[in-house]
Amino acid sequence: MPNITFTSPSMSNDKTVYAVAGHNGTLLSIAEKNKIKIPFDCQDGECGSCVIKVSLLSKDQKMGSALTDKEKEILKEKKLLTDAEIEDAEVRDIAPSHRLACQYIVRDEDIIVTFNGEAGEA
Ligand code: FES
Numbered sequence: 487m488p489n490i491t492f493t494s495p496s497m498s499n500d501k502t503v504y505a506v507a508g509h510n511g512t513l514l515s516i517a518e519k520n521k522i523k524i525p526f527d528c529q530d531g532e533c534g535s536c537v538i539k540v541s542l543l544s545k546d547q548k549m550g551s552a553l554t555d556k557e558k559e560i561l562k563e564k565k566l567l568t569d570a571e572i573e574d575a576e577v578r579d580i581a582p583s584h585r586l587a588c589q590y591i592v593r594d595e596d597i598i599v600t601f602n603g604e605a606g607e608a
Pocket residue numbers: 525526527528529530531532533534535536537586587588589
């Protein structure tokens with residue numbers, strides 16, 4: 487079961503939540519269920535409001551790298567994702583550092599999610 491720790495200057499304390507086994511919702515939906523206010527707008531990978539930084543707690547873990555096409559486009563536009571990072575994600579399962587919370591499906595991995603509370607900024 488993944489542990490997800492949310493951290494942000496907009497929160498008074500970090501918060502760790504345990505995603506329900508078999509939960510296949512987005513990271514944004516997990517945050518909302520736990521009253522963690524990651525900024526968002528479209529919820530469809532088009533506006534870039536929900537950009538987050540994701541770090542693995544264990545260096546031995548591989549992270550889900552299923553970037554959606556919309557996610558790739560928006561993150562590249564924001565200069566938060568390079569072609570090399572896309573190749574690393576798709577070929578070597580090496581996680582990129584930034585994701586869109588509304589597109590990111592959490593796998594069984596322990597992660598730290600950082601956001602700064604401003605729409606479109608991680
Ligand atoms: Fe618009 Fe995620 S809410 S891209």
